[in-house]
Amino acid sequence: MEITAQIDRADEDFRKEVREFLSSRLTEPVRDKVRDGRPLLKAELREWQDVLFRRGYLVPAWPREYGGAGWSALRRWIFEEEYHSQFCPPPHLFNFKMIGPILIRFGTEDQKRYYLPRLLSSEDWWCQGYSEPGAGSDLASLQTRAVRQDDEYVVNGSKIWTSFAHWANKIFCLVRTNSDVKPQRGISFLLIDLKTPGITINPIIGIDGRHHFNQVFFSDVRVPAANLVGAENGGWAIAKSLLDHERLNASRYGESLGRLKRLKEIACLPSPAGKRLADEDWFRRKLADIEVQLLGVQFTALRFLARIEAGETLGAEVSILKLRGSEVLQQLQALIHDSMGLDGLAFAKEGAEHEIASVLPFCVSGAAPQRFFGRGYTIAAGSSEVQREVLAKSVLGLKDQK
Amino acid sequence: MTLGSTEEQKLLSESAARFADRYSQLHGRGVTKRGDTSVPNYLWREMAELGWLGIGVTPELGGFGGGAIETMILMEAFGRRLVRSPFLSSAVIGSRLVSALADENQKSLLRCMISGERIVALAASEPNDRTFLTTVTTIAVSQERDFVLSGRKNVVLDGTVADFFIVLARSHGSPNEMEGLSLFLVPSEIDGLEVKSYQTYDGRSAANIELNAVRVGPESLLGPLNEAYPHVEQVVDFAIAALCAEAVGAMTSAYELTLDYVRMRRQFGKSIGSFQVIQHRMVDLFVAIEESRSLTLAANLYLGEEANIRRRMVSAAKVQIARAGKLVGEECVQMHGAIGMSDDCIIGDYFKSLLAINALFGDAEQHLGRLSSLPLS
Secondary structure, rough: HHHHHHHHHHHHHHHHHHHHHHHHHOOHHHHHHOOOOOOOOHHEEEEHHHHHHHHHOOOOOHHHOOOOOOOOOHHHHHHHHHHHOOOOOOOHHHHHHHHHHHHHHHHHHHHHHHHHHHHHHHOEEEEEEEEEEOOOOHHHHHHOEEEOOOEEEEEEEEEEOOOOOOOOOOEEEEEEEEOOOHHHEEEEEEEOOOOOOOOEEEEEEEEOOOOOEEEEEEEEEEEEHHEEEEEOOEEEEEOOOOOOHHHHHHHOHHHHHHHHHHHHHHOOOOOOOOHHHOOOOOOOOHHHHHHHHHHHHHHHHHHHHHHHHHHOOOOHHHHHHHHHHHHHHHHHHHHHOOOHHHHHHHOOOOOOOOHHHHHHHOOOOOHHHHHHHHHHOOOOOOOOOHHHHHHHHHOOOOOOOO | OOOOOOOOHHHHHHHHHHHHHHHHHHHHHHHOOOOOOOOHHHHHHHHHHHOHHHHOOOHHOOOOOOOHHHHHHHHHHHHOOOOOHHHHHHHHHHHHHHHHOOOOOOOOOOOOHHOOOOOOEEOOOOOOOOOOOOOOEEEEEEEOOEEEEEEEEEEEEEOOOOOEEEEEOOOOOOOOOOEEEEEEEEEEOOOOEEEEEEEOOOOOEEOOOEEEEEEEEEHHHHHOEEHHHHHHHHHHHHHHHHHHHHHHHHHHHHHHHHHHHHHHHOOOOOEEEEEEEEHHHHHHHHHHHHHHHHHHHHHHHHHOHHHHHHHHHHHHHHHHHHHHHHHHHHHHHHHHHHHHOOOOOHHHEEEHHHHHHHOOOOOOOHHHHHHHOOOOO
């Protein structure tokens, strides 16, 4: 798409530099896995993160003194475009877009000094303990308790939908430290080592047939009080604090761009039946329809970005990007899958995708699981219904009445 | 980045809003009612004095020197207050065609257009034209040095008040070819030309035009013989980008009126805006309008780019505007309930305006088709 290139040609050199670095360093097996929606091994992702780290591309959006690149918002956007157009795997979200920025803003000097280098080097691998069996969209109702005993917290309860807990050695959790106040006011933000006695991790196989989620159980888990981030009972504000530029990522625009590129590749493949998908009217109209929507997401994000560049602070209206961006990505995933026709029925077990590729050469082996997993994009991180609530209350100013 | 606005653009936007407010106070809703279609002369003169009628024309040719973004700003303000005037016909389409294609003699017309003394309308669409500009049967036959024009043009915007028509006619080839088309600058008072005026359901002034062997001299040919299509296509893209801005204005007003209404209207003991079903539907309108605003801005930003980029952005905006316009228009009427069914309630005017914009210069389906035919990458 690269439409933004025309907005300021002066950034063209930067785009080229990013493109050249990424395409020369990304190995073919990793690229192919991302391109076809197949899962990476942890070792592959870790190796790629090291490549990015050495170049200064791992956490470009962080403040400069912590390893950030000091790019303008536009350059960060261009970077995202190039990154996903080259089919690079996204760095581990919870390390670099979640706990890292949170520690930089709310952590003590000791916490920053200890944790930041370890997570940048991928020595620590974090997961997020927010959702609970009884606390999904209504996250503030969470019940995992942390009771202070001298200089420790004793944690009991359970977290669920914990992505990649089975890869992780650390978890950042929202825990209840006060039950006698408004739910949001009794929540604290706690860092927990997953090797602490009393923690059990059970796998949950997802709708895509893959092991992505887990349930984590805490039974009398003793956590040093020094692992509290921010003030006791001040965890809700920390969990909700995302920087404006981080909120633009909720559009999943980069991922959609990657999916769009893959879709166009698939459309141009020669077909045994003679007619390429690219020559089918129904396909072209469907593709055009999604492209219109993606352009809508792109230019809405760029309008927000221009406001950030102008020094403005964004409000709750950014929820538009999460709401619409997740829907557009889902449509792209569905069209990739649909484009395979009957071949799309074939399903590969995790790690055995190559078997399908040898039987059905036109089948994108990760398309079906990716489509199934993508349904979660409108459920996780604030469901579409929650986004509409946020917009209705905070932007439109419509209030409930008893 | 040029996504923000400059100081000048902010001032233009304020001045356009003031004008549109005054227009609607002075002219009320008469404009969208039967029988009162043209902008009053003093308001048209005011638009000329503000320099707006030369907005797309370079200062060397006596214009305001603004670009697509300035046009967008004006059109959005007009859309918000349902301003009806020949601005789109004469100051966007007409003046762009004339300034791009006119020879030295024809350029004198441009000055009169900028001053508001002359109104020029594009006569391109033909009867039963479900797809815009794909069929041209009006013919131009060479006779000695002259041309003789015959055919019919339908729904010529501002055809009622036009002093000149820019007539798209086939000077070569067969009806569905893009080649062989030419433009002619034809005075409205000429033998053989008949204008049948009417009003559109959203208060636009329009006319059907019959050309019965209208004989014009060689000086009427505007631009190159047989090669008018790319010029018309380009100027129509400018018009679409402008029209999208008008739609954004109309959608915004309809949405704001409806937001006020659902807050105020009480049923079952509370305001209907406190019901979640209404809240979420209002959010969907808000989102659709923001995306329309984004794509309208994009279309206007890329008008000067290479043809396929321009086509892509303009058609994407037109598809978005059509869908959002239908959604916003219909939902706003629905949420007004029975009062929305009354001709006294202005919400219906916005609904109609948005539907009409969908129909003009190719509807959503046609533009989706145009997008589908562009190169894949």
